[in-house]
Amino acid sequence: MTTNPEQPAPSGAHEIPPEILTLRASIDNIDAALMHLLAERFKFTRRVGELKAAGGLPPADPSRDRQQIERLTGIASAAGLDPDFAEAFREFIVHEVIRHHEHIAAEHAAAGGSVPVLDTYS
Structure with missing residues (x-):
């Protein structure tokens, strides 16, 4: 404050x-x-969650996670930021994204499988 x-x-x-x-x-x-x-970021990850649900893909993607950890810790190091902090921050965000994706998948199943349209102005 x-x-x-x-x-x-x-x-x-x-x-x-x-x-x-x-x-x-x-x-x-x-x-x-x-x-x-x-x-x-969460607007875009929400859309990814909707597309994953429509395609029957799991909410988490361990291969993508490993790639992102490597990429982001490298960026953090180059920027003078503690890579461990960057990884912890990324983990916090990814945990929230996965929670959203699980919720979206449940909504998708309950709605009979329709994919919502992305509203970029909302």
Whole structure:
């Protein structure tokens, strides 16, 4: 949470340096961008889940997972990010995607097998 630079610091508290406020604003912007990127990612993975359900494919793809782990840990290393963190973050996201795919597969089976149309504007 950022401190409003217009608001005085609470009594007894140290004033927050302007550079920290600027850095926090940038961090907040990056956090917002990450949320938007994740929302976009989940739109696409939802469609993958729908297509997997229609094709009778399993929600998880271990071969793809291994390829992605190798690719993303390499990217993380090159970017100066801890590859273990990158793998843990990817695992968190993939777990959520698989949960969505399992739910989609169940919905697909209950609906008699129709494939929903991707609404890219939703």
